[in-house]
Amino acid sequence: MLEVKSLERSYEEVKALKGVSFKVENGIIFGLLGPNGAGKTTTFKIVSTLLNPDNGEVFWEGKNIFENKKWWKKKMGYVPQELAIYNELTGLENCILMAELYGLSGSDAKKKSVYLLERIGLKDKVNHKVKTYSGGMKRRLNLIMGLIHNPEVILLDEPTAGIDVQTKVKIYDFIKDLVKEGKTILYTTHMLKEAEELFDIVGIIDNGVLKAIGSVDKLIEEYAPSVLLELRLKNMEKHIDFLSSLGEFNGETGFLKLNVPSQSDIAGIIEKLNSKGIIIENMVIKGASLETVFLNLTGRELRD
Ligand SMILES: Nc1ncnc2c1ncn2[C@@H]1O[C@H](COP(=O)(O)OP(=O)(O)OP(=O)(O)O)[C@@H](O)[C@H]1O
Numbered sequence: 001m002l003e004v005k006s007l008e009r010s011y012e013e014v015k016a017l018k019g020v021s022f023k024v025e026n027g028i029i030f031g032l033l034g035p036n037g038a039g040k041t042t043t044f045k046i047v048s049t050l051l052n053p054d055n056g057e058v059f060w061e062g063k064n065i066f067e068n069k070k071w072w073k074k075k076m077g078y079v080p081q082e083l084a085i086y087n088e089l090t091g092l093e094n095c096i097l098m099a100e101l102y103g104l105s106g107s108d109a110k111k112k113s114v115y116l117l118e119r120i121g122l123k124d125k126v127n128h129k130v131k132t133y134s135g136g137m138k139r140r141l142n143l144i145m146g147l148i149h150n151p152e153v154i155l156l157d158e159p160t161a162g163i164d165v166q167t168k169v170k171i172y173d174f175i176k177d178l179v180k181e182g183k184t185i186l187y188t189t190h191m192l193k194e195a196e197e198l199f200d201i202v203g204i205i206d207n208g209v210l211k212a213i214g215s216v217d218k219l220i221e222e223y224a225p226s227v228l229l230e231l232r233l234k235n236m237e238k239h240i241d242f243l244s245s246l247g248e249f250n251g252e253t254g255f256l257k258l259n260v261p262s263q264s265d266i267a268g269i270i271e272k273l274n275s276k277g278i279i280i281e282n283m284v285i286k287g288a289s290l291e292t293v294f295l296n297l298t299g300r301e302l303r304d
């Protein structure tokens with residue numbers, strides 16, 4: 001388990017982290033979701049020991065990472081938000097350089113590099129200079145550079161920034177495979193969809209404060225339980241009074257709009273309608289989303 005305890009960090013007068021704490025179980029994807037300037041990168045720089053906190057501690061498997069930096073650097077792989085690759089070298093040369101920094105021998109370094117380049121879909125580009133890569137290819141290379149020493153814990157700081165949808169899906173699949181292999185992933189994003197798609201546990205961070213932690217479902221249940229249902233009904237002529245008692249009902253169009261306290265109440269509504277022989281032609285569920293959670297917790301919207 002990774003334990004992050006009461007991290008505080010200022011840059012001169014800017015208080016970037018105001019006491020951030022969280023725990024990450026092994027073998028899951030934990031993600032920090034928050035807008036620009038929330039403190040995501042600062043948190044990751046501290047956990048990767050690139051930056052010292054003003055206060056607070058970090059433990060992996062009960063061991064203090066700042067007191068065991070050498071040990072931790074072997075266990076942990078950090079993929080920075082800013083690309084950290086050499087444009088004048090090929091993809092393979094970049095990887096081998098990194099592998100050798102981690103002490104892999106020549107042939108091991110090459111084997112591991114080729115393996116990861118192929119897995120991330122850069123097989124055809126292995127021997128091309130990075131300056132000829134597209135933005136998405138550079139991002140993918142940047143990603144595997146942090147994995148070359150086979151770390152147990154992987155920190156990915158916005159690894160899909162500026163990437164098209166298809167390539168994103170490939171990266172998600174790659175990351176999900178890493179989790180299946182037992183890796184523990186920490187990830188940052190400001191994209192709600194990404195958090196919903198990928199994170200087992202989400203930490204919502206804003207202004208240096210971690211506002212809430214939990215699975216997407218749990219967060220919705222706790223912070224945005226109310227759901228808006230929009231139904232188009234048929235076969236409802238005999239039940240106008242009943243339907244009007246449920247919510248806003250239009251007898252001519254068969255359109256029913258109602259608020260239910262939580263997502264788990266939807267099944268009960270459907271059952272009631274079914275039992276009266278009312279047919280549901282169409283149903284839209286609105287409100288039960290991470291977007292509403294974010295709005296309720298921070299008082300503002302998070303635009304993708
Ligand atoms: N080197 C620095 N010097 C001064 N202020 C900094 C520095 N790095 C970060 N900050 C400030 O600290 C706060 C947190 O920044 P951080 O980079 O951790 O946010 P972030 O959540 O990663 O944002 P983004 O989504 O834009 O990457 C911001 O107010 C930022 O301006």
Ligand SMILES: [Mg+2]
Nearest residue numbers: 040041042081
């Ligand atoms: Mg950042």
